[in-house]
Every structure is written in C-alpha cells, then in structure tokens.
Amino acid sequence: MxxxxxxxxxxxxxxxxxxxxxxxxxxxxxxxxxxxxxxxxxxxxxxxxxxxxxxxxxxxxTTQPRFDLLCLLDRQPEGLTMGELSKRMMVTNGNVTGIVERLSADGLVTRAAASNDRRMQFVRITPEGSALAQAIMAAQRRWLTELTEGMPHGDVVQLMGLLGKLKNTVRGGGVRG
Structure with a gap:
C-alpha cells in the first residue's frame, strides 16, 4: 500500500x-x-x-564513457596504458578495449605497444581528440550553468560547501562498514 x-x-x-x-x-x-x-x-x-x-x-x-576517456588522455599527453585507463574509469579492461577501438577508428586516439614491454599498450590522444575533448568540456560548463541558472549563485556556492562536508564525513568513516 x-x-x-x-x-x-x-x-x-x-x-x-x-x-x-x-x-x-x-x-x-x-x-x-x-x-x-x-x-x-x-x-x-x-x-x-x-x-x-x-x-x-x-x-x-558521443557517449559519456568516450568523453571520460578522452578527458583522461587529454590530461596525460604521454598516454596511459589500457590497464591504467580501466582503473581510472572504474570499468573492466574489456569495456576500455571497446571504447578505445571506437575512438581509434574515429581518429581520436592512437594505440601503440610499449617499447619495453610489447604486451602493454599505450593509448594517446590525437590533436583531433584533444580538440573534441576541449569543445565538450566548454559545452558541458555551459550546460551546467544553464541547469543551475534558476538558483542564486550564493546557493550554488553554499551547496558546494555542504556537499564537500558530506563527502569528507563519508570518506572519514561517517559510514561504518
């Protein structure tokens, strides 16, 4: 009921x-x-x-996972291994492989074997991939501003502070488990 x-x-x-x-x-x-x-x-x-x-x-x-991967690589121009991408995105290696294959086919990332260990693959962002990541980040900032424009700026700042306190409380053991 x-x-x-x-x-x-x-x-x-x-x-x-x-x-x-x-x-x-x-x-x-x-x-x-x-x-x-x-x-x-x-x-x-x-x-x-x-x-x-x-x-x-x-x-x-594009999709959120593709954008997330591009952003990670845009901050690491030297590239990241497939395993490191998987850890940072908190997804399986198989998921990362599929995303990288599609981004590579679109010319947004490159993949190459590590010089010291041919089993490891490094993924690097291309200039086109970096330009797309930057364009999406700028658009996302605009979108978030639009989504919160009905709230006074002071409320947004206050909410950020309160959520920061909550995050620190939870990280510090506020949840017993």
Missing part, C-alpha cells in the same frame, strides 16, 4: 504526463532526514546525468 506522499507524487507525475517517478518522490514522509538526503542526492545525480548525456549525444554524437 502506498503512503500519501507516494500517491500524491504518482498522481502529480501522471497529471503532467510523466509516468516515471523519481526515487525521492517515492519516499515515505516518515523517512529520516538522512534517508531523504540520500534520495534527493540520487535524484539530482540521475536528473543532471540524463540531461548531460542527452546533450552530449545530440550535440557531439
């Missing part, structure tokens, strides 16, 4: 033609502030991520 908050959120979403209800709206009114904070953070991350991915695909015909 749904609580009043869930039923109201569902009705509101349906009235607006949106049949998907975010996790925060589905929370029980009696949920703790900590639970509601977690749900709100999750909802914001999902909403912002979806908007950014949509714009990335529409304006640059």
């Amino acid at each position: 749904k609580g009043p908050a869930t039923a109201a959120a569902d009705a509101s979403a349906e009235a607006q033609g949106d049949v998907s209800v975010d996790v925060e709206a589905a929370a029980d009114l009696a949920a703790s502030p900590e639970m509601r904070l977690w749900l709100r953070l999750s909802a914001c991350a999902v909403l912002i991520g979806a908007r950014l991915r949509s714009r990335l695909r529409a304006e640059f015909s």
Whole structure:
C-alpha cells in the first residue's frame, strides 16, 4: 500500500504526463532526514546525468564513457596504458578495449605497444581528440550553468560547501562498514 506522499507524487507525475517517478518522490514522509538526503542526492545525480548525456549525444554524437576517456588522455599527453585507463574509469579492461577501438577508428586516439614491454599498450590522444575533448568540456560548463541558472549563485556556492562536508564525513568513516 502506498503512503500519501507516494500517491500524491504518482498522481502529480501522471497529471503532467510523466509516468516515471523519481526515487525521492517515492519516499515515505516518515523517512529520516538522512534517508531523504540520500534520495534527493540520487535524484539530482540521475536528473543532471540524463540531461548531460542527452546533450552530449545530440550535440557531439558521443557517449559519456568516450568523453571520460578522452578527458583522461587529454590530461596525460604521454598516454596511459589500457590497464591504467580501466582503473581510472572504474570499468573492466574489456569495456576500455571497446571504447578505445571506437575512438581509434574515429581518429581520436592512437594505440601503440610499449617499447619495453610489447604486451602493454599505450593509448594517446590525437590533436583531433584533444580538440573534441576541449569543445565538450566548454559545452558541458555551459550546460551546467544553464541547469543551475534558476538558483542564486550564493546557493550554488553554499551547496558546494555542504556537499564537500558530506563527502569528507563519508570518506572519514561517517559510514561504518
């Protein structure tokens, strides 16, 4: 049985033609502030991520993982090994291989065996790949500004500070596990 908050959120979403209800709206009114904070953070991350991915695909015909890999390489002009890319992106080696193959076919990265160990492959960004990464970074800054333009700048700065405190608390052992 749904609580009043869930039923109201569902009705509101349906009235607006949106049949998907975010996790925060589905929370029980009696949920703790900590639970509601977690749900709100999750909802914001999902909403912002979806908007950014949509714009990335529409304006640059690319995906977030491809952009992430280009950004990593753009900061490391000497290149990174496939294994290092996998660690930094927190994905499997197989995922990185697929992304690198597509970026290489598009002329955005190059792959070469390491001189001291032919089994290791170094991936480097090309000038075209760097130009694309820079263009996307500039666009992403604009998109994020657009997404938050309804908030006063002071609120954005204050929220950054509060989220920084939360991040440090969680890193410092705020979550026992």
